[in-house]
Structures are given as structure tokens and as C-alpha cells.
Amino acid sequence: MATAATTAVSVEERGGSRLSAAALIGPATFIVAAGLLIPIVILFRYSLNKFVPRLMMVDALTIESYVKFFTDAFYLGVFFTTVKVAMICTIACLIMGFPLAYALARTRTRYKNILIMLVVLPLFVGNAVRAAGWMTLFGSKGMINAGLVGFGLVDVPVQMMFTEGAVIVGIIAVNLPFMVLTLQSVIESIDRAVEEAAFSLGADPWHMFWRVLWPLALPGIVAGIILTFILGMNAYATPVLLGGPEFKMMAPLVFGQMQLGNWPFGAAVSFILMTTTLVLTVIAGLSLHKRYRR
Amino acid sequence: MARLELNQLSKRYGDFFAARDVTLDVADGEFLVLLGPSGCGKTTTLRMIAGFVEPTSGAVRIGDNDVTQLPAWKRNTGLVFQSYALFPHLTVAQNVAFGLEMRKAPRSEITQRVGEALELVRLGHLGDRLPRQLSGGQQQRVALARALAFQPDVLLLDEPLSNLDAKLRQEVRVEIRKLQQSLNLTTVMVTHDQEEALTMADRLVVMSEGAVRQVGSQRDLYERPADRFVAGFVGRSSFLSGSLETPERFRSAGGIAVACRPSTVAIGPATLALRPERVTVTPEAISDVENGFVGEVEFVSYLGGLIDLHVRLSPSDLVIAQIPNREDGFMPRTGDKVHVGWTVASASVFPGSGDDADSADL
Incomplete structure (x- = not known):
């Protein structure tokens, strides 16, 4: 009797939870489907169209835009620069972010929430505004150069604006909080006693890190790498404002082409950017996982 | 090693x-x-x-x-x-x-x-x-x-x-x-x-x-617990607060006088600790122990082989006794008058009679 009643209740509950699960994931699924997939399909279709200067986009089924991209040294240069900058930024974020995330995860201070807010704080400033801030720092009359010239360390201002270095620094500054927050939450979930166990077994901090912390934090490391790499590949405001007219990355190139009205080529560049990001992310994720999973 | x-x-x-x-x-x-x-x-x-x-x-x-x-x-x-x-x-x-x-x-x-x-x-x-x-x-x-x-x-x-x-x-x-x-x-x-x-x-x-x-x-x-903390933490004890009148006599706050081992504790406020299983409980007066008192059973807890009793000796003195569940079927009930007793060697005396002395193990 009692058993039957409980079973009935639990079945009802399960049915109910299935309904509410649908309600929970429904809106997000709809937004993703309608707002992302449909435009991507349309964009892909565009990339196969033809561009005729006076007529703009003409319906066709050709891979002309893709061929143009991969046979032109300029576009290939933009492509490799983008991949290189995104990789450098990702690695730099990981190296700088891990110690910070570790300290944040392990601190026992009651100001922890404030410290986390400080990490997030840069995200309150939009990319464009922040890049403008960097400009006042990097410019030939900016703070750094004023200091260098003022102390007589250099005679003429050092060219910092409109260099690859400036763009890399700018993107790292944007991406670092994402890496730190991702790593921090994963490190926090690792039992501190496991680290102490490694120490008590004779592991110095270096061995503890490589043998215990790193493999256990790997899911977070992979997530952080994916997140910052995607953000780096798709950076727009920072390369435009800090890189200047000479320095080109993929996202500005896409927008530039569309401004010129060349939708087929812009769409093709978008697709190349998207596919490359996806492939490199999957490769990075798989190779990291394979090394530590037996 | x-x-x-x-x-x-x-x-x-x-x-x-x-x-x-x-x-x-x-x-x-x-x-x-x-x-x-x-x-x-x-x-x-x-x-x-x-x-x-x-x-x-x-x-x-x-x-x-x-x-x-x-x-x-x-x-x-x-x-x-x-x-x-x-x-x-x-x-x-x-x-x-x-x-x-x-x-x-x-x-x-x-x-x-x-x-x-x-x-x-x-x-x-x-x-x-x-x-x-x-x-x-x-x-x-x-x-x-x-x-x-x-x-x-x-x-x-x-x-x-x-x-x-x-x-x-x-x-x-x-x-x-x-x-x-x-x-x-x-x-x-x-x-x-x-x-x-x-x-x-x-x-x-x-x-x-x-x-x-x-x-x-x-x-x-x-x-031989070193102090009343140990007496309360290791094993169980009931504590009576009062004072030591002579090195061999303790008087509780409720007025009962207890003969105890000669102790080095200074004359004055003191606490007496007593192991529950050292306390004898009988229906009749006990003749062969130094400390015999009459009390009222306040609480009985049947543990199978053992029986736990809380016996009130005076309004402010409560003693826990743990007695074997014997064949003769002596089984006090709440409200019964019983005789309790213990030997001189069964109790320990510690200095101070603070209110914190109240038996953590009741």
C-alpha cells in the first residue's frame, strides 16, 4: 500500500520534472536556434554567392570566395597573424591566470568576494573604452613614452601603438578574467587535502603541481583555453583600435568586407574563421585530455 | 620507524x-x-x-x-x-x-x-x-x-x-x-x-x-583523572559541587557529606566526580560502604545488560548510577526511594565548584 503510493508519487514527480526541464532549457534552445543557427546557415549560403562590383551580391553556387582567400598572400597573412595572436594570448592568459586563480581559490580571507570582484571589474569597461585607455598609455605622447623620454632612457618615443605587441597586451587584458574565473571555480572543487597528501608523500610544490593539481584542474584548463582562444580569434575592437590601419585580424576583415558590400567574401572569411576556431579548439581539447586520461 | x-x-x-x-x-x-x-x-x-x-x-x-x-x-x-x-x-x-x-x-x-x-x-x-x-x-x-x-x-x-x-x-x-x-x-x-x-x-x-x-x-x-575535564571526557562521571571540609571529607552544596580518599586538593570549594558503575543501588540500606545515602529515582534508562539510573540525593545533588540487570529482578522505577552507596576509593575530588561543573555527561 505504502509502496504503491510512493511509487505513484515518484512517477508523478519524474513526469513533472521532465516538463519543467523542457521549460528550463526551452528558451535558451530557441534563442540559440533562431538567433545563431539560422543566420549561420544564411551566411554560409551567402559565402557561395558571387560578388559582382556594381551588382554587389549575385546568386550563384561557387567556392570562388574561398579560393580567393587561400590564394592571396595578404589574406593568408591576416589568417596566420590571427591564429598566432590568439595562441600567444591564450598561453599568456593560462600562465598568468593559473597562479592568480589558485591564490583566489585557496585564500581563506573574508575579502574573497571583493578579490573576485576585482578580477571581474575590467569586464565592466567595454572593449572599446578599454582600448582607448591603452591608447593613452601606448601613444607616442602616452604615459610610458613620456616616462621613458623624461628619464632620458630613449631619445625618440618608442613605437608602441599600432604594433602586434600592443594588440596582444590589449587582448590579454580582456581575456584574462575569463581564464581566471574558469580556473578558480575548478581549483576550488579540488580537495585541498589532496595537495597535502602529495606533500606528505614527498612531492615538492613543483611535483605536486604537475602530478596532482594540473591533471585534476585539466577540465578547467581546457575550458579556459577554449574560452580565451575563441575570444582571441574573434577579437574586434582591440585590433582595430590598438593595431591601427596596418595591422589586420580576421574579425575586422570580415566587417570591412561587409562594409564594402562584399557579402560573399565577408561570409566566406567568417566561415573560415569559425571553422578554424572550432577545429583548433577541438584539437587542443582532445590532445590535452588524451595525455592525462588512460 | x-x-x-x-x-x-x-x-x-x-x-x-x-x-x-x-x-x-x-x-x-x-x-x-x-x-x-x-x-x-x-x-x-x-x-x-x-x-x-x-x-x-x-x-x-x-x-x-x-x-x-x-x-x-x-x-x-x-x-x-x-x-x-x-x-x-x-x-x-x-x-x-x-x-x-x-x-x-x-x-x-x-x-x-x-x-x-x-x-x-x-x-x-x-x-x-x-x-x-x-x-x-x-x-x-x-x-x-x-x-x-x-x-x-x-x-x-x-x-x-x-x-x-x-x-x-x-x-x-x-x-x-x-x-x-x-x-x-x-x-x-x-x-x-x-x-x-x-x-x-x-x-x-x-x-x-x-x-x-x-x-x-x-x-x-x-x-586517576588529572582534572575534572578528564574525569568528564574519558568515561562518564556525575559531578557534585560543594567544598572540601577536611582532606578526607567533602560536603556537597545540597548538604550531604562524603568520605573520600585523602586528597592534595586545598580545603575550600571543590567538585566531586563519581563513576556511574561504582555506585551501588539497593532496595535496603547498605552496610558495608563508607558512603550510603537515600535518594529518589528520577530517571531510568534500560540498556539491556545494564540499567542507567539518575538518583536525586538532595535538591542540588544528582548521581548517575549504572547497575547490572540482575537475575533477582531488582528494577527501580521513577519515583522509587532507593539506597545508593559507594566506597571511599570511588570518588575523585577536584578544586573549584564552578557552575560549569554541571555534568556534561548527564
């Missing part, structure tokens, strides 16, 4: 002493248990031995070496954590091999020692499993094997049984003790469970508020 010495070890956080002047000497092959309520400093002391807490003052010596300044990874202590802290990404065998790998032992030696350590805890067949595929008891044994495989100088156990269910706990207790004796391991265990402490230890250390209250054998602590 080696001797372990703690000399005036203290840890202070601001004004708060987590451990104060802890001085202990653990002989080679001895099983010492640090016993006390939570926050008494036993875990801090263990962590200072392991090297995870830096002492504010004092010294830790293992064998002939002063290790006070050494980091944890250079101390050669084997530690079993309360949560076991197994490496979740490594197999059982890899967990056990970890300490040997850190010591750069040759591959063949590692394989052999890992095998031996796993046999020791009867887990030789589970070397390829991951920790999460094992039961709690098995994980506990892996943690033990891991702490022993690299042949540490001292074995440290931090509440190692508290995550096991009651039945398993009793088995593992015996198992660890046998292993410790057969390998002659110098061992320090921390626990708040006095039954665990009493059954496993060669010697016990009772701690409270960061300080060592008494060091001794099970019998020492039970028969």
Missing part, C-alpha cells in the same frame, strides 16, 4: 593559542592517541608534526633530526587523512606508488613495494581500480597502504575511521592496531571518539583548549 619528540610546541593565531606548550615523547613503535573535543588542538598538533602548520615556538624531532624547519615533503611522515585524500585521477597502485616515485625509487622496487603494501591491506587484486570504484572501507585501506609504502619514520592518522559506518569502524580499528604492532610503527592518531582511543592506544593524551590535560594509559585516565 623512529622516536618522535615534541618539545614545548605552540601555535598561536593572534591572541588565540591553537596549541600551547605541547610536550610529548612517542617511543619507537608506540601507538599514541591524541584525544579531545573538537577545537582542543589535537589536529593542529598533528599538522605541526606533518609540517602543514608552522609552530609559533617549540620543536619537533623525528629520530635524531630536528624537523621543525623542514617542509612537509622532506619529513618522511606517512599521513592518513580523514577524507582519505586519494588522488582521484590515479589508480590504486599509482596512488600507492606516489611516495616511492617522489623518492626516485627504481621501477622494480616500486612495483614490489606497491604489491607488498597492497597485500598488507588485502587489496592486492584491486591495484588497477580508480579510487571512486572502491567502497569507503577499501579507500581507507588504500590511504593506509599509500602512507606506509615508502616506509615513513612516523605514521600519522587524522580521524581515520570517522567516515566509516559503525560496524566497519570496529573491524578497521582492530586491523590498524594489528598492523601497527606487527610492523612496529611509531604512530600518532587524532580522534574525538574515546572508545576508539581506548581500544587502540598504547598511551593516550587528553587535550582541551590547546593544552595537554593528561598523558597516561587507559587505566590512568579512567582511575
Whole structure:
């Protein structure tokens, strides 16, 4: 009797939870489907169209835009620069972010929430505004150069604006909080006693890190790498404002082409950017996982 | 294995002493248990031995070496954590091999020692499993094997049984003790469970508020508690507050006079502690004990083989008695008048009669 009643209740509950699960994931699924997939399909279709200067986009089924991209040294240069900058930024974020995330995860201070807010704080400033801030720092009359010239360390201002270095620094500054927050939450979930166990077994901090912390934090490391790499590949405001007219990355190139009205080529560049990001992310994720999973 | 010495070890956080002047000497092959309520400093002391807490003052010596300044990874202590802290990404065998790998032992030696350590805890067949595929008891044994495989100088156990269910706990207790004796391991265990402490230890250390209250054998602590804290914490006691009138006579606040062992406690406010099983309860007056009183049964608790009674001797004097469940069927009920008695040797007297003296174990 009692058993039957409980079973009935639990079945009802399960049915109910299935309904509410649908309600929970429904809106997000709809937004993703309608707002992302449909435009991507349309964009892909565009990339196969033809561009005729006076007529703009003409319906066709050709891979002309893709061929143009991969046979032109300029576009290939933009492509490799983008991949290189995104990789450098990702690695730099990981190296700088891990110690910070570790300290944040392990601190026992009651100001922890404030410290986390400080990490997030840069995200309150939009990319464009922040890049403008960097400009006042990097410019030939900016703070750094004023200091260098003022102390007589250099005679003429050092060219910092409109260099690859400036763009890399700018993107790292944007991406670092994402890496730190991702790593921090994963490190926090690792039992501190496991680290102490490694120490008590004779592991110095270096061995503890490589043998215990790193493999256990790997899911977070992979997530952080994916997140910052995607953000780096798709950076727009920072390369435009800090890189200047000479320095080109993929996202500005896409927008530039569309401004010129060349939708087929812009769409093709978008697709190349998207596919490359996806492939490199999957490769990075798989190779990291394979090394530590037996 | 080696001797372990703690000399005036203290840890202070601001004004708060987590451990104060802890001085202990653990002989080679001895099983010492640090016993006390939570926050008494036993875990801090263990962590200072392991090297995870830096002492504010004092010294830790293992064998002939002063290790006070050494980091944890250079101390050669084997530690079993309360949560076991197994490496979740490594197999059982890899967990056990970890300490040997850190010591750069040759591959063949590692394989052999890992095998031996796993046999020791009867887990030789589970070397390829991951920790999460094992039961709690098995994980506990892996943690033990891991702490022993690299042949540490001292074995440290931090509440190692508290995550096991009651039945398993009793088995593992015996198992660890046998292993410790057969390998002659110098061992320090921390626990708040006095039954665990009493059954496993060669010697016990009772701690409270960061300080060592008494060091001794099970019998020492039970028969001759050093102070009223120990009397209340190890075993049970009922406490009567009052004052010592002469070195051999205690008078309770409720006015009853108790003859007791000649004590060194100063004349004046004092507390009398009495073990429940030393109190005799009968329907008629008792002739052959020094202390006989009449009281009213206030509470009866039937425990099977034993019966717990709360007997009120005066409005402010309550005594707990634990009597055997006898064949003659003497079974007092609430409200009954009974005679209680105890010998001179059964009671201990401690200085001070504070209200905090109220029996924690009622």
C-alpha cells in the first residue's frame, strides 16, 4: 500500500520534472536556434554567392570566395597573424591566470568576494573604452613614452601603438578574467587535502603541481583555453583600435568586407574563421585530455 | 620507524593559542592517541608534526633530526587523512606508488613495494581500480597502504575511521592496531571518539583548549583523572559541587557529606566526580560502604545488560548510577526511594565548584 503510493508519487514527480526541464532549457534552445543557427546557415549560403562590383551580391553556387582567400598572400597573412595572436594570448592568459586563480581559490580571507570582484571589474569597461585607455598609455605622447623620454632612457618615443605587441597586451587584458574565473571555480572543487597528501608523500610544490593539481584542474584548463582562444580569434575592437590601419585580424576583415558590400567574401572569411576556431579548439581539447586520461 | 619528540610546541593565531606548550615523547613503535573535543588542538598538533602548520615556538624531532624547519615533503611522515585524500585521477597502485616515485625509487622496487603494501591491506587484486570504484572501507585501506609504502619514520592518522559506518569502524580499528604492532610503527592518531582511543592506544593524551590535560594509559585516565575535564571526557562521571571540609571529607552544596580518599586538593570549594558503575543501588540500606545515602529515582534508562539510573540525593545533588540487570529482578522505577552507596576509593575530588561543573555527561 505504502509502496504503491510512493511509487505513484515518484512517477508523478519524474513526469513533472521532465516538463519543467523542457521549460528550463526551452528558451535558451530557441534563442540559440533562431538567433545563431539560422543566420549561420544564411551566411554560409551567402559565402557561395558571387560578388559582382556594381551588382554587389549575385546568386550563384561557387567556392570562388574561398579560393580567393587561400590564394592571396595578404589574406593568408591576416589568417596566420590571427591564429598566432590568439595562441600567444591564450598561453599568456593560462600562465598568468593559473597562479592568480589558485591564490583566489585557496585564500581563506573574508575579502574573497571583493578579490573576485576585482578580477571581474575590467569586464565592466567595454572593449572599446578599454582600448582607448591603452591608447593613452601606448601613444607616442602616452604615459610610458613620456616616462621613458623624461628619464632620458630613449631619445625618440618608442613605437608602441599600432604594433602586434600592443594588440596582444590589449587582448590579454580582456581575456584574462575569463581564464581566471574558469580556473578558480575548478581549483576550488579540488580537495585541498589532496595537495597535502602529495606533500606528505614527498612531492615538492613543483611535483605536486604537475602530478596532482594540473591533471585534476585539466577540465578547467581546457575550458579556459577554449574560452580565451575563441575570444582571441574573434577579437574586434582591440585590433582595430590598438593595431591601427596596418595591422589586420580576421574579425575586422570580415566587417570591412561587409562594409564594402562584399557579402560573399565577408561570409566566406567568417566561415573560415569559425571553422578554424572550432577545429583548433577541438584539437587542443582532445590532445590535452588524451595525455592525462588512460 | 623512529622516536618522535615534541618539545614545548605552540601555535598561536593572534591572541588565540591553537596549541600551547605541547610536550610529548612517542617511543619507537608506540601507538599514541591524541584525544579531545573538537577545537582542543589535537589536529593542529598533528599538522605541526606533518609540517602543514608552522609552530609559533617549540620543536619537533623525528629520530635524531630536528624537523621543525623542514617542509612537509622532506619529513618522511606517512599521513592518513580523514577524507582519505586519494588522488582521484590515479589508480590504486599509482596512488600507492606516489611516495616511492617522489623518492626516485627504481621501477622494480616500486612495483614490489606497491604489491607488498597492497597485500598488507588485502587489496592486492584491486591495484588497477580508480579510487571512486572502491567502497569507503577499501579507500581507507588504500590511504593506509599509500602512507606506509615508502616506509615513513612516523605514521600519522587524522580521524581515520570517522567516515566509516559503525560496524566497519570496529573491524578497521582492530586491523590498524594489528598492523601497527606487527610492523612496529611509531604512530600518532587524532580522534574525538574515546572508545576508539581506548581500544587502540598504547598511551593516550587528553587535550582541551590547546593544552595537554593528561598523558597516561587507559587505566590512568579512567582511575586517576588529572582534572575534572578528564574525569568528564574519558568515561562518564556525575559531578557534585560543594567544598572540601577536611582532606578526607567533602560536603556537597545540597548538604550531604562524603568520605573520600585523602586528597592534595586545598580545603575550600571543590567538585566531586563519581563513576556511574561504582555506585551501588539497593532496595535496603547498605552496610558495608563508607558512603550510603537515600535518594529518589528520577530517571531510568534500560540498556539491556545494564540499567542507567539518575538518583536525586538532595535538591542540588544528582548521581548517575549504572547497575547490572540482575537475575533477582531488582528494577527501580521513577519515583522509587532507593539506597545508593559507594566506597571511599570511588570518588575523585577536584578544586573549584564552578557552575560549569554541571555534568556534561548527564
